[in-house]
Amino acid sequence: MKKLIIVLLLACMCTPAVAQLNAGVARISITPLEVGMTTPLGGYGARAGKPAEGIHDTIYAKALVFERGGEKSALVALDVCGLPIGLVEDSVAKAGIDGLTLDRVMMAASHTHAGLEGFALDRRNIANNPHIGIFSEELLQFVTERLAQCLREADSALQPVRAGAGQVRLPDMNRNRRNAACVDEDLTVLRLDLADGAPYVALVNYTAHGTIMTEREMLVSGGWAGVMQRTVEALTGPGVTCLFVNGALGDISPKGAQGGSRWEMAEYYGRRVGIHAARLWDGVKTADVDRFTVRSEWLDLPTPRPAPDFVKIAGSEYHVTQEQLEMLLPVMFPSRAPLYALRVNDFQMITFPGEPICEIGGAIKEVMRGAGVAYPCVASLTTDSIGYILTPEEYRRSGYEVTASFYGETLGTLMQEKAIALATQ
Numbered sequence: 001m002k003k004l005i006i007v008l009l010l011a012c013m014c015t016p017a018v019a020q021l022n023a024g025v026a027r028i029s030i031t032p033l034e035v036g037m038t039t040p041l042g043g044y045g046a047r048a049g050k051p052a053e054g055i056h057d058t059i060y061a062k063a064l065v066f067e068r069g070g071e072k073s074a075l076v077a078l079d080v081c082g083l084p085i086g087l088v089e090d091s092v093a094k095a096g097i098d099g100l101t102l103d104r105v106m107m108a109a110s111h112t113h114a115g116l117e118g119f120a121l122d123r124r125n126i127a128n129n130p131h132i133g134i135f136s137e138e139l140l141q142f143v144t145e146r147l148a149q150c151l152r153e154a155d156s157a158l159q160p161v162r163a164g165a166g167q168v169r170l171p172d173m174n175r176n177r178r179n180a181a182c183v184d185e186d187l188t189v190l191r192l193d194l195a196d197g198a199p200y201v202a203l204v205n206y207t208a209h210g211t212i213m214t215e216r217e218m219l220v221s222g223g224w225a226g227v228m229q230r231t232v233e234a235l236t237g238p239g240v241t242c243l244f245v246n247g248a249l250g251d252i253s254p255k256g257a258q259g260g261s262r263w264e265m266a267e268y269y270g271r272r273v274g275i276h277a278a279r280l281w282d283g284v285k286t287a288d289v290d291r292f293t294v295r296s297e298w299l300d301l302p303t304p305r306p307a308p309d310f311v312k313i314a315g316s317e318y319h320v321t322q323e324q325l326e327m328l329l330p331v332m333f334p335s336r337a338p339l340y341a342l343r344v345n346d347f348q349m350i351t352f353p354g355e356p357i358c359e360i361g362g363a364i365k366e367v368m369r370g371a372g373v374a375y376p377c378v379a380s381l382t383t384d385s386i387g388y389i390l391t392p393e394e395y396r397r398s399g400y401e402v403t404a405s406f407y408g409e410t411l412g413t414l415m416q417e418k419a420i421a422l423a424t425q
Contacts, residue, residue, distance in 0.1 A: 019069035021289035021344075023192055024157030025201050025241045027062045028150040030078065030116070030143050031055060031220055037142060040120040040133055042081025043113030044215035045317040049130025052114075056219035056263065057226055059115050061147050062243045063154040064201060065100075066294070072097060073104035073294040074151060075203070075342065077243040079222035080109045081210070082118030082385035085334065085353070087144060094148035097155050102383075103296045106340045106351055107147075108245045109381040112210040112223035116143070118385050124332045131319045160195040162286035165347035165375040170276055173269075174208045175255040178399060182358035184247055186365075188377040189277055190347045191284040199240050202232050204277045205349065205377040207247030207358070208254040212266045221263075224254060227270025228277065235278035242277075245349070245379040248361020250388050250401055293343040295425065298336050299418045301386070302407045304329035307398075314403040333406050337384050339415070341422045346374035350419050351382035356389040357401070360412055364419050371424050389415055 032039045039052040059079035066073045076091075088107045092100060109118065119125045119133030121140050128134055169185040176183050184207045192201035210223045222229070225244050232242040256272075257265035306325045315321065320328075337353040348368055361378040368376035388405040395402055395409035405411065 026153035042117035045131040065154040084122035085384040091147035095151040114221035164286040224270035228274040231274025250357035353384035
């Protein structure tokens with residue numbers, strides 16, 4: 001018996017301790033009109049560069065910084081239409097947090113169509129075309145200074161956390177706008193509590209475009225996703241910060257929004273999603289984090305090329321000719337782009353630097369489930385915005401999404417293979 005006790009003690013001593021996961025969260029307004037700065041709205045060429053006329057609701061950046069075993073990483077969620085990688089690079093550099101690099105920062109756009117225009121924040125944008133957004137160094141400096149401050153505040157708030165996750169289906173609340181069979185109805189929530197049990201963070205993943213707002217709405221707004229986040233925070237109590245990352249939204253739109261105006265419709269839809277998310281979050285039990293990983297992989301992209309039907313379908317909206325597009329593509333669209341994996345216990349998220357369609361997101365989630373991930377999800381428009389990401393079959397079908405897919409029909413297959421490899425490492 002004495003020998004058995006000694007063996008057990010030695011085994012315990014040789015087992016490496018799992019490092020504590022620490023997390024800190026912060027938020028900051030990224031609403032330029034608050035400081036009198038012209039605010040270009042993203043999502044519609046039909047606005048012709050006309051700036052916002054006022055503020056309907058504040059748009060935010062929310063930063064969630066992680067630390068484990070001396071390594072830091074971050075997830076940042078923004079109420080914007082899209083974001084370029086240069087915005088991420090500048091924000092991380094300005095934040096100046098030791099050990100926090102581009103390879104460990106996932107910065108995701110909610111894709112609100114009443115938020116900031118991504119091309120207005122992109123130094124690669126040399127088009128000087130108001131229909132796609134005109135680059136503004138002043139606006140980029142404003143946003144990156146705010147993001148750097150938000151990251152520093154989250155880093156200074158680091159403290160031990162516990163984690164749990166949940167997933168539920170929301171039937172008949174979104175639709176495939178290309179009339180394909182795939183519709184992702186999953187609502188996924190990652191919950192973080194402080195070590196003493198106090199609720200701390202709700203990370204919500206759901207799939208639907210920010211297109212309840214049309215080109216006629218000219219006020220700054222987080223759209224339905226902004227309403228959803230405010231609803232979750234109101235229902236989960238003081239002290240909780242809700243972050244949102246959109247799913248594989250390339251061909252998925254909201255369904256069932258009701259109201260007399262687009263603002264009322266966004267409020268109705270966002271509240272419905274938010275109520276479901278808060279209920280799901282409330283039932284999640286947290287535990288010590290014994291598995292935490294942030295990984296990134298860079299993919300060499302195919303040579304950029306215009307879609308065959310670009311001029312016929314989208315040329316008039318964006319006022320770009322075939323010749324202009326061919327000139328702009330090598331400058332404005334990158335040759336490499338990152339994908340990320342975030343794993344927290346039995347939750348895992350794979351990110352894309354563009355807008356993958358549902359079929360691609362669904363295939364990756366099924367692979368994750370097969371690998372034992374209980375709560376898999378996919379995030380779009382993270383740490384760059386390279387356009388739509390489609391399967392070869394959907395690319396050949398043509399349509400609006402194809403005209404904004406700038407790397408040919410093989411892009412979706414390449415990215416899906418890389419994402420699957422990343423998800424199963």
